[in-house]
Amino acid sequence: QTIDQIDLYGKHVVWSRDPGVAEPGERSLWRELADDTMAHARTGPVQLNLAFREPLMGVSGALPDAVDRPLLAPPSRRPDAVPPDLDRARGVILVGGRSGVDPVDVAALHHATGWPIIADPMSAMRQLPGAVATADSLLRHDGFADAHLPDVIVRIGRPAASKVLAQWTARATAAGAQLIQVGGPGVIDPDHNVAAICSIAALLGLSGGSDRSWAESWAGADRVADAAIVDALAEFDELTEPGVARTVADHLADGVDLVVSSSMPVRDLEWFGGSRARAFANRGANGIDGVVSTALGRALTGTPTCVLIGDLAFVHDSNALIGLSARAVDLRVVVVDNDGGGIFSFLPQAAELQADRFELLFGTPLGVDVVALATSYGLESRTVQSVDELVEQLAMPGPWVCCVPTDRRHNVDVHAALHRAVAGSLDAHDERSDQG
Numbered sequence: 001q002t003i004d005q006i007d008l009y010g011k012h013v014v015w016s017r018d019p020g021v022a023e024p025g026e027r028s029l030w031r032e033l034a035d036d037t038m039a040h041a042r043t044g045p046v047q048l049n050l051a052f053r054e055p056l057m058g059v060s061g062a063l064p065d066a067v068d069r070p071l072l073a074p075p076s077r078r079p080d081a082v083p084p085d086l087d088r089a090r091g092v093i094l095v096g097g098r099s100g101v102d103p104v105d106v107a108a109l110h111h112a113t114g115w116p117i118i119a120d121p122m123s124a125m126r127q128l129p130g131a132v133a134t135a136d137s138l139l140r141h142d143g144f145a146d147a148h149l150p151d152v153i154v155r156i157g158r159p160a161a162s163k164v165l166a167q168w169t170a171r172a173t174a175a176g177a178q179l180i181q182v183g184g185p186g187v188i189d190p191d192h193n194v195a196a197i198c199s200i201a202a203l204l205g206l207s208g209g210s211d212r213s214w215a216e217s218w219a220g221a222d223r224v225a226d227a228a229i230v231d232a233l234a235e236f237d238e239l240t241e242p243g244v245a246r247t248v249a250d251h252l253a254d255g256v257d258l259v260v261s262s263s264m265p266v267r268d269l270e271w272f273g274g275s276r277a278r279a280f281a282n283r284g285a286n287g288i289d290g291v292v293s294t295a296l297g298r299a300l301t302g303t304p305t306c307v308l309i310g311d312l313a314f315v316h317d318s319n320a321l322i323g324l325s326a327r328a329v330d331l332r333v334v335v336v337d338n339d340g341g342g343i344f345s346f347l348p349q350a351a352e353l354q355a356d357r358f359e360l361l362f363g364t365p366l367g368v369d370v371v372a373l374a375t376s377y378g379l380e381s382r383t384v385q386s387v388d389e390l391v392e393q394l395a396m397p398g399p400w401v402c403c404v405p406t407d408r409r410h411n412v413d414v415h416a417a418l419h420r421a422v423a424g425s426l427d428a429h430d431e432r433s434d435q436g
């Protein structure tokens, strides 16, 4: 091997060993090593770098009898004490992915405090009573955002993708709100504004305030915003990117898992996906790496899986489709083909740079025929151009690939129209409330 394999995964593994080439005289140590590896693997990814002696041929002997050993407990940080003064009426619960927290406990916290649950689809908790699905849209409305600044924020799991939500959270903590972090992988404090890291159990003694108008105000606005989104989406003759996310969320059968990719699918699902939206996503600097493989991995566990993905991420990981047509795997791939990366059209560079430079540096169109690419792997593949066609396709068991052609520039206008529609409906709702 030409790369140094020792500590190859750095801090991304919880444990790694490089025991060197196995020698018959060290047999007694192997079981201990296997045991240690398994125990650590229960707490996260591990790297065991095993070297073999050439000619790499041999016959494996019988395994020794199994022995029961206690497993290592996952490394955990001792939770902080619950800060005083959290029993405030104006609280919000943010739930995101990988929280490790039982939805029953989140529902109990909402029930006890009356605090709305701002639920990212990654939490799979949008169907809890008190869940709000349209927070990004609501918080883009300055009047709503100002009037609903909280005193307490309990964040459970990872933060959502919405920058608007993150900025509003930071604004609230800068103004004195307490941010309590619960669960999630590692210590989650990207904005360095977490006041305490607590267990969910410790928070279940909270009672919030007795003012139910806070919860009702969020719930009412959420209903208004969601109706505005649904109506505004129906105004478009063509299938839009947010419309694809909403259709997938609304129509994917309950037993089918969803994986969403960056940049726009994860956002469109979070912002416009409604209360049925629930998904898995790879997040981080390498977010578009291996997304088809991630979905395939989920599908191979036996759960039918749909992946909603852009054309760049799809092409980037299209090798994952090799051999798929010959396997009984229910993988359903919906490619939103805007010929390049969608998020960059929302950047100021989209207006500042000359179109060809912007395309070269940011848009990065590939010009790949998605249907032809999928067909070349022997997969069933088609172009889908209406909500009805997409609904029909989503009901089919995989493996298949469908491609929804969209336009990056138009997508910016679609998002603006949706935000305008929500803002208009919230204003009208406020007026009605004032008069009532």
Ligand SMILES: Cc1ncc(C[n+]2csc(CCOP(=O)(O)OP(=O)(O)O)c2C)c(N)n1
Binding pocket: 261, 262, 263, 264, 265, 284, 285, 286, 287, 288, 289, 309, 310, 311, 312, 313, 314, 338, 339, 340, 341, 342, 343
């Ligand atoms: C491996 C990797 N390279 C680059 C990026 C930066 N990046 C984030 S989103 C994105 C564009 C993805 O385009 P596409 O898959 O077509 O989806 P769309 O943006 O159109 O929704 C890029 C290049 C990344 N997250 N991961």
